[in-house]
Amino acid sequence: MTTDYPQSVQPRPIGKLTHPAPTLLLCTLGASWAVIAEIFGWLAPGVLDLYAHHPRRAELDALRAAHGLRAPDELWVCSTEGAQTAASLALLDDWWGKLGRPLPLRIWTAAGTDQLATQAECDAMRELTLRVVLLASERCAHGGQLILSLAGGRKTMSADLQGAGAIFGAAAWLHVVGPEPLPAPLAGRDALLKQQQPALFSCALATDLANSIRPLVAGRGTRSELLDVALEDGAGPVTAQRFALPLAAPGTPCRWAAPASQGAAWLDAELRLRQRQGSQLMGNFLAQVAQTEHHDNWRSLYRLPPAQIEHLRRTPVSAEHLDWLTALPKADLHRHLGGCLDIAAQRQVAERIWASIPKQNRLQRLTDIGWLLSEDGASDASDALDDADYDLNDAPDASQDWPWDWPQRLQAQPPQPGDPTGAILRAERCATLLRNASAPQLQRNLYGVTAPRIALKTRHAHGFAAYERPGELSGSALLGHPAALKPYAQAIVVQARAEGLVYLELRGSPHKYRPSDPAGFVYELRAALAAAGADVGKTGQKPMAPGANAAMPRIGFIWILDRRDPATLQKTVLAALAAQALAPDFLLGLDVAGDEAQPLTDALVAAFEPAFAACLPITIHAGEGEDASRIWQAAYRLHADRVGHGLSLADHPQLAARLRDRSVCLELCPSSNREVVGFADPSQPASFGLPTYPLQRLMDLGLPLTLCTDNPGISRTTLAGEYLAAARMTPGGLTQWQALALLRQAFVHAFLPAAQREALLKAVDAAVFAQLIAPAP
Structure with missing residues (x-):
């Protein structure tokens, strides 16, 4: 039951609009042609200010604005044939000419109809009305x-037009009321008054006449979902391509003949x-x-x-x-605390550490790192340092690599x-270097020296350490200092x-940041995040409401x-476990990292028994470029709930x-997987010839999976960027529907x-749904 949608009926694009669409006013026409002028004059006062002297002009303008109605770009009319219609069309054309024919006027008539006195005439007029509204x-x-416009035309014509709007959708149904x-x-x-009407309705009505009529909004129509699904006989969605109607040339009525017999060729019958x-x-x-989904999407x-x-x-x-x-509201399940900040954020943390260093010690810190800035960086610092903060950004850049x-x-x-x-001395030195090295120096020695950052584990002489190089002034390099935690x-x-x-879900090694009190580090990190505006799972606190409170991310x-x-x-x-006791809603689980070749001994498994007893969830780093044979053993014996990477499972x-x-x-984590293991990415010439990223194969295997950032500061990415990277690196791409499903898996x-x-x-x-149904900007 695959369905193909012509470009003309594609739903609103998710993203940027490619071109503006017109506003169309569609009317039926009978003996009273002037109601078209009455409706047009209200919708388009810039063309015809018909109600300029209406005593309630402000109310009429407010009504139009309240419904967001725009002036028409084209005027469409459908009607019957016959002498009476011909006379009305002549008056309509006269009026339009007096206005200077400001817009295209397109007219259709149903062949073989006049007074709609027979069932065949009514059926033909209804079919024409449906096709005009569809188009x-x-x-x-x-x-x-x-x-x-439901005003004008015979009652059956107005009823057909309203019914068509209820099926195909309409921004508004309009009517005009007045005294009898x-x-x-x-x-x-x-006859004389009729001949005078085109001139009468081509300018503002006198106050007494204007006050006799009042446009109103009778409702609106919503497009039926049934139009966009295939029938059991294989017929595709309802489109103007299937139920053809010529586009009438401006000013020339188009005579349309209904199909010879009702059946599959009749739009009315299919509806x-x-x-x-x-x-x-x-x-x-x-x-x-x-049937075509590997993972359930948002309900x-x-x-x-x-459509x-x-x-x-x-x-x-x-x-x-x-x-x-x-x-889109998103979740990231794999983001390292040590590799999440970019250089700009690292330098902000460095400023706070620098400010905490006693002034009498700052010269020594500048001397400690001066050799990295220039050959005589230490003497430059000694000459310039005084009671004010010293900033080496004005010093000459060193041209050599560190x-x-x-x-x-x-x-x-x-x-x-x-x-x-x-740890404190190291953090002070790293902060001093971050603060005083120039931006080009930092870019070169943190990123440039390992470029191109593709397949570093096998292509670079320093292997995995080359991948980690951009994080050498972050994470444990700074977090050992008490002044770093709050700005971090x-x-x-x-x-x-x-x-x-x-x-x-942040992850890190508190025993490396603060060996003397790692549980205390976790508790203080929780407090610092809460002070910064995060929801850290305080006891009794209700879960956040994304969309309504997106400024307060839930962080564990x-x-x-x-x-x-x-x-x-x-x-x-x-x-x-001690940290989990201090912050039970913040310390969410354990991660097992390190060399996958390390034997999974009974003693190693036994070390996890307290975590098993506490039912702490576990994720393991595994399958990132290494053979998958050990993944199952680790996942099974360590009761893993998730696997970090797991690429070799494909x-x-x-x-x-x-x-x-x-x-x-x-x-x-597509970007870090490309940088560490090496996968083809059309945006990275250095990756050409490398293996294909296995996302599609893993999805085809039905594995639960989601996209994460790993170390966004190191890979210079965001979670949205990871979805774009995955789409580029996956043959055939990644659809918006698939992206939404992967996004949901993170929350699941x-x-x-x-x-x-x-x-x-x-x-x-609810937040995802609200975003998808929101009107385009």
């Missing part, structure tokens, strides 16, 4: 307006058939959608009109959808009084808001454990099926208690 509705798609009888000039009671089969048609359409999306569902399913995500992706081991040299010091691990948390919240994140934390250090693993697990369908059946979700697999997760899902569902 008009398609031409008004993408932001135009179709306005229908109307004043003689308005009614045109004799009645669709109404009879309504529920079944919608059920068949949604069943067809479900509310299945309430969208079929919009099809549009989402067929529209590939591209760069023009960046704003759309950013505006030695590869500069991060180690910044932290290689014997223990300091009050700083046994050297503020930057995270600002970043989350800018990206449209309503849920974020996952503690990273290193399987390469089994000797201290159990101690770290116990520290994580080559092991049986193993993938096991993880799928256990609903283990993959956290895919969030490490939240079930009740909170369900509440968040419902709130985000």
Whole structure:
């Protein structure tokens, strides 16, 4: 039941509009042609200010504005044949000529009709009316307006026009009311008055005449969803291409003859058939959608009109959808605390650390890092330093690259009084370097020295360390300093808001940031994030309402454990449980990282027993360029709920099926996967010839999966950017419908208690639906 939609009936594009659509005024015409002028003069006062002297002119203008009605770009008329119609059309043409023919006037007449005294005449007129409204509705798609005038024409014609508007949609049904009888000039009671009407209605009416009539809005029509689904016999959606009607040339009536016999060629007959089969048609359409899905989408999306569902399913995500992706409420399940900030945010943190350094120590810190800035950087600093803050940005830039081991040299010091691990000294040096190195120096030595950043694990001499190089002045380089946590948390919240994140799981290694009190670090990080405006899961606090409170992202934390250090693993697990006791709604789970080749010994598994007993959710880093054979063992023995990356599962369908059946979700990070492992990306010439990103294969295997950022500061990306990267790197692209489904998977697999997760899902569902049905800007 695949359905093809002509361009003319595609629903409103999700993103930028490609062209403006017209506003059309469609009227029926009988003996009283002047009602067309009465409606037109109200809608288009800039062309014909018919009601300029109306005592309630302000009310009439307010009514038009309240309904958002625009002046017509074209005037369309449909009518019968016969002498009476011919006389009315002649008067209409006379009036239009007196106005200077300001717009295209298109007229259709139903062949073989006159007084609509027979069933055949009524059927032919109804068929013409339906086809004219169908054609008009398609031409008004993408932001135009179709306005229908129910005044004028015979009662059956007005009824047909209203019925057509109820099926194909209309911005408004208009009518004109007045006293009975109307004043003689308005009614045109004799031949002379009729001949004078075109001149009468070509300028503002006198006050007494204007006050005798009043336009009103009788309602509006909403396009029927039944138009956009296929019939059981295979007939596609209702379109003007299927039920053809010539576009009348301006000023020349188009005589249209109905098909010889009623049947499949009659639009009226198909509309009645669709109404009879309504529920079944919608059920068949949604069943067809479900058959092609690997993952359920947001529940509310299945309430969208079929044409919009099809549009989402067929529209590939591209760069023009960046704003759309950013505006959607999103969740990121895999974002490292140490690699999330860009250089600008890192420098803001560095300023706070610098401000906390006693002034008598600042010269030494400048001396410590001066060798990285210029050959005589330390003497430059000594000469310039005074009671005011010193900024080396005015110093000459060094042209040479920093030695590869500069991060180690910044932290290689014997223990300091009050700083046994050297974390504070290291943070002060890194902050001083961030603050005083020039932007070109930082860009070059954090990013440029490892360019092109593709397949670094195998292509670069320093392997994975080359990928990590942009993060050497962030994370543990700064977070060991007590002044760093507050600005770091503020930057995270600002970043989350800018990206449209309503849920974020940060992950990091507190035992590396603060070895003496890692649980205390988690508790203080929670407090700093809350102070910055995040929802950190305070006891008794209701889940946030995305869309209504998107400025308050829900943020939790996952503690990273290193399987390469089994000797201290159990101690770290116990520290994580202590942090969970201090902040039960903030410490959400554990992450297992490190060399996948590390044997999964009984002792290592035993170290996790306290976490199993506490039912802490677990995610594991696995399958990022390494063989997948160990993924299942780690996932099974460590009871993993999610797998970070898991790319190599695409080559092991049986193993993938096991993880799928256990609903283990993959956290895919396209940009970092490209940088570390290496995958083809059309936007990156250095990636040409590399393997295809396995997103489509993993989706085809039915694995739960979502997209994440990993280290957005290192990869210079955002979550919306990851969806664009995935779309580029996936043959055939990624549709908007697929993107929405992947986005939902992040919320489904969030490490939240079930009740909170369900509440968040419902709130985000409503917010996504509201965004998709919102009028185009």
